[in-house]
Amino acid sequence: MLHNYLKVAGRNIVKRKLYSFINAFGLSIGIAFCVLICLYIRDERSFDQFHAHKDHILRLEEKSYNRWEKDPAEPYQRSAYLPAGLLPAVLDEIPEVECGTRLTSGSGIMRYQDKIFTEQLSYIDPGFFKVFSFTLREGNPDKLFQTPDEIVLTPAVARKYFGDESPLGKTISMDNNGEKTLTVTGVIEAPPANSSITFTVLMPITQRPFFERDREKWGNFSFPTFIRLNDQANLTNLSAKLERVVQKHMGDRLEKWRKEGNVSPDIKIFELQFSKLTDMHMNTAVSWDKVSDPQYSLILGGIALLILIIACINYVSLALTTSTARRTEVGVRKVVGAQKKQLVYQFGLESLMLAFVSMFLGLGLVFLFLPAFNEFTGKSIRIGLGDAGLLLGASASITLVVGVLAGSYPALFLSGFRPAQVLKGSFTARLQAGFTRPLVVLQFALSAFLIISSVIMYRQMQYVTTKDLGYSKDQLLVIPTQTSWSEDANKMVERFRTRLQQEPSVVSVAGTSISFNQGWSHYGYKVNGEHKSAYVYAVDPYYLRTLGVEMVMGRNFDARIPSDTSAVVVNEALVRDMQWSDPLNEYLNWKEDSVGVGAKVIGVVKNYHFLSLEKDIEPLFLSMDKQSVGYLGTMLVKVSAANLPATVEKLRSAWKELSPEKPFDYTFLDEDVARQYESYQRWMGIMGLSTAFAILIACLGLFGLSGINAVNRTKEIGIRKVMGATLAHIFVLLNRQYLMLALVAFVGAIPASWYVMTHWWLADFKFRITLGWELFAVSMLIGLAVALVTVSYHAVKAAMTNPAETLKYE
Incomplete structure (x- = not known):
């Protein structure tokens, strides 16, 4: 009987090719979409699950009262960036903490023989290899970073410099705010795609620029910190012990902050909190590089479920559409003795057969669409041999449910035809489809x-992408000066500008501390007892001209006027925030100078979007005071639109003349803005x-x-x-x-x-x-x-x- 069911089901599917194809295609799309979303959700939930001590690893976080920009709706801010001195204090004063590591990043120029590249650096403590379970290919994890002149590379970076040779014991030059020679003592596997911790080059945290200065500054929050607890640790007790650490090392500072911000005594101004490593990826309350909103999974899951339901509805509609063509078949079967349940089995089996055909089509669509799906979602999902069983099991489960649900009503409807009416011709072909509308x-x-x-x-x-941002972002190259945080940066900008004056395709060269979408500096200060804040950029006199920023009143900086090094140019938002009626006769005391009046305002520029359009235009001032706001670490080069590739090569040649030992890196400003x-x-x-x-x-x-x-x-x-x-x-x-x-x-x-x-x-x-x-x-x-x-x-x-x-x- 089963063989007969299968044979008849196959014949009916083949006989109605169009409807069978539409049904199978519709179901296959729903199944494929569900499988892709299942893969997405599984990938999201798999983040950081591969560490051996995952249940005992915590990320420390701060929750602090925002005394500068008070927002009644959200008075607290949470961050994973903490003082450098916190980890040693926690290791010394909390016995439950077995080990820990700080993890901060930067960039540097690595050089080996004639190979020179800019690399992203991760500065860590030796405890990094005890906290996390990244695989070490070469080297001894218990002996790494016992001296400050060591470096650990991922395989891709090691091949870039040393080819197929083992890099262990070889020395490599590093310039990260000063030249130094480092010895390669390990090769570590690159973090998998489902890791919240990413790196390419590992260096001791003592090699981080200005680390010795920062380690004593408990007001400098720049160091994400991870700890690993022992088996006896109690999280409630840990919170109390962290509070004691805060009071011991930061108590006086917190009271000072309370007074400065006029914060009520009943408000907790600062506390240390923590998140489990395995919860970190979906914790959007704390800023982190690789965070995902869990609502995305819910939204995608909801869409997948709805699409699958729609596919089932379609199946019912299409099955009913073709049902009248089979009324004679049903009548004859019943006359020769077929029972209703046998007909239900027949039509139900057809539904399941078509559903499983759809499943295989859907799996084909999964493999076909997976690259595009990864691109859309920013994932790196791969389906290996080990995933085949899970994939087939999940697909078969979805298919079985779909086949039963989608085929139940058509099977019951078709098996309910009365043979006498059908065979005498009195059966109406009119179908009651009102419930489908x-x-x-x-x-x-x-x-x-x-x-x-x-x-x-x-x-x-x-x-x-088309809104006027208040500046010109087209034909602008962003070139890092590749210098240390020193006067060398400003000298490099001047030398490059002088050299490029010979090139007619170069319109202008300007220097700034940092370009759009590559960071910012945000200063808080007090004016007449009121808390204010503003963004600040170090610039040179060519900055506004190169960007085409409009001057509303006053003038631009002039290198020939010595006093301009201590002056500022402000935007309209800052003028409005300060409630100035005559800004050119005002001073901005952003350094809270108790002796002087502050920086003279020499110009006001029209508001321009130095932040993304997600944010309002905030108060901003520009300064040439390199000792206070920093050096010109970035060059903005405006070029003509004609023959852009040739112009870039000219810039590369000029760079090699002026700085042959450093790599020429660049981006286009419009692309940087778009990346926001x-x-x-x-x-x-x-x-x-x-x-x-x-x-x-x-x-x-x-x-x-x-x-x-x-x-x-x-x-x-x-x-x-x-x-x-x-x-x-x-x-x-x-x-x-x-x-x-x-x-x-x-x-x-x-x-x-x-x-x-x-x-x-x-x-x-x-x-x-x-x-x-x-x-x-x-x-x-x-x-x-x-x-x-x-x-x-x-x-x-x-x-x-x-x-x-x-x-x-x-």
Whole structure:
């Protein structure tokens, strides 16, 4: 009997090729999307799970009262950056802490023979190798970093300098604010993609620039700190002991901060907290480089579930569409003795067979779309042989559920035909599909929601990338001076500018402390007892001219005027914050000089977006006071648009003349600015992909519903054609209701999409588009056009059918 079921099921699937393909394709998309989201969620949950002592590793964090920028809604700020002296104190004073490490980053120039590159450096304590379980390829983890002149490389970096030779024992030159020679004592595997801790080059933390100075400054919060506890540690007791450490080493400082900020005694101004290593990746409350919002997993999981439900709805609709073609088969089977449950088994088995065909198609789509999915989500998910069992098991589970749920109603419906009515010809072919209409409206409303959301995302990103930022970012190269934090940086800028005056394709060269999207300095200060804060950049007189920033009043810096080295140029936001009516006669005492009046304001520039459009334009001042605000670590080179590659080569040649022992690195400013919105671009891609899937499956649902309607109205159409109805009249008659359903779906989706986009996507931007009616109208027209194209097949087919075929039995 099972063999017969399979044979008949196979024949029916092959016989109805179009519907079988549509069903299988729709289900395969839903299964593929679910599998991809399962892989995504599994990857998210796998972060930092590979460490042997993962349950005993904590990241220490600070929770401090924001006394500078008081926000009643969020008065506290949380950070993973702590004083350098905290770890030694914790190791000495808390017995439960077995080991620990600080972990901070920087960059340096590495040189071996004729190979010179800029590398990202990670400064760590020797306890790093006891806290974490990264695999050491070469070297002894118990003997690493016993001296300060050691270095550990990842295999990729080791090959870059030493080829296939073992790097152990070889020396390499490093310039990170001073030249030094280091010995390679280990090769460590690169962190896996699901690691919150990333590195390429490891160095002792004592080699970090200005570490000796910073280790005694308990007010300098620059060092993420990790500890590993013993088995007897109690987290409640640990919190109390951390509080004692804070009071011992920072008590006086905290009281000073309280007085300076006029903070009430009943407010806790600072405390040490901690997160488990395995919870760190999804802890968005504390800033960290590799953090993921857990809501993303919920959103993606919800979309995957909805798409799967839509696929099941489509299956039901399409199965009912073709059911009347099998009424004679059911009647004959029942006459010859088939029981209802046998027919349910027959049709249910067909459903499962088609579902498992869909599963294999879906797995093929998973492998096909995985690279694009990784690009959209920023993941590096790989499917290895070890994942095959899990992948097949998860897919089979989803498929079994889908096959049973999607096939249950059609199987019961088809097996319920009465043989007497069917075989005597009195059976009506009219199908009651009213229950499917709300479901199809629901699935198309979801598609409409995604269409509108995608259009809003696209318009916002278009706005972000085309908005006038108040400066010119085109044809601007950002070139680090590759010097230490010293006067050498300023000298390099001047030498490079002098050299490039010979090149007609170079418009201007300016120096600044740091470029856009590469960091900032934010100073807090007191003016007349009131707390103020402002961003500050070190610049030279060419900075404003190179960027094309507009001067509102006053003048730019002038290198020929000695007093300009202590003066400032401010933006309009700072003038407004200080409530100045005549800013050119004001002084900004940002250093809280108790003797002098502060820095003379010599100019005011029009507000420009030195931060991303997620943030408002904050108070800003520019200074040439290198002793206070720093040196010119970055050059901005404005070039002509003609033959840009040749100009870059000229810059490279000039660099080799002036600094042959250091690498020539550069980026384009417009690309740096665009990178600020990478996560938003990624989510726009994810929503676009989800929208495409949802639209495709929703269209299959409309296709099924239009098929049901065409079957229901076959004889009506025949009569209308006999009475003289034209093809156009019948086309409108059949399609009108679907356009109405699509219109109802859009009407329901518009407020939902407006609310979600306003309070989720656009809420992150201080500068954003206005959601006008035309945006929703365009989205609706797109959706209606898609719906019309989808349902036209059955309408045209029914309208072109010869009425003699439909009326000859009446």
